[in-house]
Amino acid sequence: MKQNHLFLLLLFTSLSVFSQTNNKEASYRTNLKELNMKVYEKDSTANALVLYEYGNSYVDQRDYDLITEKKFKIKLLNREGFDNATVTVHLYNNERRSEKIEEIIATTYSLVNGNVETTKLSKENIFKERYNENYTLVKFTLPNIKEGSVITYSYKLISPFMYKYHGWEFQGDIPKLYSEYNTSIPANWTYNIKLVGAKKLTTNTSDIKKNCLSVSGGGHSDCAISKYVMKDIPAFIEEDYMTSESNYLSRIDYELMTFKGFDGSIYNYTKTWEAVDKELKTDPNIGKQLYKSISVEDLLSKTIIDEQDELKKANAIYKYVQEEYTWNEEYKIFKDVSVKDLIKNKSGNISSINILLHNLLKSCKINVKPVLLSTRENGLPTKIYPVISDFNYLIVQATINDKTYLLDATDKFLSFGQIPFKCLNQYGRLLDLKNGSKWIDIKPEKSSAVQYKATLSLNKTGNITGTVTSKRTDYYALKHKKSFKNEENYLKNLEDNNPNIEITNHNVTRNESHPDFLENYDVKYLYDNAGNNIYINPFFIKLFKENPFKLQERTYPIDFGYESTYYYIMHIDYDEGYTVLEKPKDLNIALPNNTGQFIFSSTISNNSLNMLMRISIKESLFPSEYYPYLKAFFNKIIESQNNSVIVLQKT
Incomplete structure (x- = not known):
């Protein structure tokens, strides 16, 4: 079925003004009406409500960092909404550079005996902790919160990573009255801009600002100025029979396509599937493992090797891998993949086990190809351009007597031709490293x-x-x-x-x-x-x-x-x-x-x-x-x- 919740906004393709909005009703400052609010009429079950949120991303003129300013105003309707007063900001880093956060300002407003009580966050209550090798967390909790309080907080993010242009989540787990995101993107950087989710933008405007960015020597660039607004956004509530919420949350995502230097140089960040296929062919964890020779005589019984019926032989090989090798609960489909180590240790990750299955079937002259996919909880991989990090699973497709079977030998309860339920995520990428990969449907044939x-x-x-x-x-x-x-x-x-x-x-x-x-x-x-x-x-x-x-x-x-x-x-x-x-x-x-x-x-x-x-x-x-x-x-x-x-x- 066609998915109508996802469409692509291509930068600079349209500068038309789609709609206008009157911003007078949206403000970062709180008022008595908000402090006196007892319940959100449009969702009486809401424990908290975003009254206003604002973002603005632009490139700094001096050092060309990406600056993102954020402001939030939230009503805490009852005690169950207090967790919204704890804020966590993820700062990305690599081996050489890191994101920074500055100008954290947070205030709690409460009505006490008819008077407005104001409490500000002190710097001593802002904490940093290392999350993993790529992220540091900055945490703070708004002080002196009460049922009915309104909290406001703002901060500035400074990022040297223009390839990670900040997206914006319009929808979350509590309802929102007003959400606004403004962007300024110099023409040097071209992004795929993707609007996800079913909610429509109230405002979607674009314009060009001349000479917004300049460098020494006279080089300059125009900027695309965009404004996106959503109003009256319902909370996203999970329910049975859904895949990852990331497929449906209303938001804007950015993926860098190209960078054009002032010296005329062009760097392409978005690859074609043809280029990715070539890279995977020589990748030590995929291509080299897929072409690794296997001595079937050392692994398979003579009964299996001598079986003339192709389907029976494939079934027997599948059962051998399924029963002899154990999944170590690690996905790592592009890391630490080794058929040799799997055979030695009898345990390995997803790719190691299913690539061994692929290689044994191939050695027995059965037509097989690997399939990359993303599990239901991991989200749908984009089809617009290759994003290898979207995939977190590898299975095998076997074609026998003109019929195709999807196989996964990591689960000992699976039947031949059955893959785990977590893998039923609409489509996957069939890898044919000689003739070119393609998308295939991931769907059981029968009820x-x-x-x-x-x-x-x-x-x-x-x-x-x-x-x-x-x-x-x-x-x-x-x-x-x-x-x-x-x-x-x-x-x-x-x-x-x-x-x-x-x-x-x-x-x-x-x-x-x-x-x-x-x-x-x-x-x-x-x-x-x-x-x-x-x-x-x-x-x-x-x-x-x-x-x-x-x-x-x-x-x-x-x-x-x-x-x-x-x-x-x-x-x-x-x-x-x-x-x-x-x-x-x-x-x-x-x-x-x-x-x-x-x-x-x-x-x-x-x-x-x-x-x-x-x-x-x-x-x-x-x-x-x-x-x-x-x-x-x-x-x-x-x-x-x-x-x-x-x-x-x-x-």
Whole structure:
């Protein structure tokens, strides 16, 4: 599906004024109205509110550092919002230079007995600490905060790194009334400017300032002056079925493309994929490892080597790597990659294990290529130009009998052709270091399914007993295989989640060659009765505990990762001494454009009742416009689970 939350603003391509804004209502100074505010009307759940924030980035005329001035004004509505009074600033450094922070000014304003109390931050309460080799943290906490306080703070950042032009986050975890960012960029530097997120800019203006930057000898440059404003920005709230919030937070990012010196020299910072492919080909952690020769006779059994069926051979090689080598929990896909060390130590990082798999398959004449991707939590890699740091995972694509399989041997519970759920992040980069790399879709070919069949019997004495069989495929099977590692906890959770039944004779079919998770057990149903009537909730096993969608509005896509199908079949035989007084109503509900369906039906025949629920989610990724439909769709499912009833009367 097309992503409408991301578009590119190319610097200097348009100088039109898209909209104007009146800035009179936005101010860094606080007032009595703000101090008296008790709740934010547009979001009564907000614990704090950004009243005003302002940024201004420009190049210093004297030493050509990037200067960024920032100002913030925040209302602390209650104690739960106090963490917004602690500020952390990340300062970047490399081996030669570092960013600096100056002019930190912070003040707390509170109403005390009708009077405004002002408390300023002292320099002694500003702290520095080394975070890692590339970042130092500067921290401070606003003093004397109270419920209802308004805090203001400002500072100036000085950076020698023009390739790291400061972006701006319009959206955060608390709502904002007003957010403004101003930039001045000399024509020497050309950036890709990317606006991310669903929120629209209230103001987006550009202009040219002549001769804004000059150097000795008469060289000078014009500057692009831009102003970006957003108003009434809702808090970003995480919910189920989403990837990294970095894909959706409303913000502006900058990526340096080229620098043009006053002497006419040009430096290109953004590479092409053709150039990256050439670099990866000779990279010691990728290319050289991919071309490392492997003695298959030293690693694989003669049975595997002599196997003539290509798919069976690939399966056997995959199982060998999966079972013999252990992932050390390190990603490091471009660092410390060594097939030789992996074979020696039996343990290694993501790339080492999957490159060994690649090389063994290739040595056995199977068509394979590595695939770079970014995990769901890491965010989507940009497609506009190569950014190798966007990727944090490597898998293998094998093509056998004109069918492609994505493989990852780092997880011992995965089946052939299955990759971890964390890798289902829409697309990846297939590396063909001879013919050129390309983007491919990362999407399971088939739906993952959950199937339940309950066969029950109501006898003359009023006991309801029977059996339950279940089957889970693909990603549902993977999840339960991992859960079943601790069988005792698994059974306890099964009983806790199904309080209306007593479970005995639990059994899981274990078959290493079978990718599904098969389960069966005997049950005794514990029902309510009133007089001669027996009340049965047919969903004594719940497919869903609750509706995963609770937000009033969701501005980012719903990403399930894979398509899903659920079946719930119940058959109950009852003695001739009973009649059915009531059964659930039939339902047939569909999502727009036939992207999902919920069917619920029941029939009575020959002293038995048959019931079927079928739920199908036919897309793995839905745009945010589908959110109200999905929310209503799941509401109906939950309502049917919780409120359906079968009433039998003893005659």
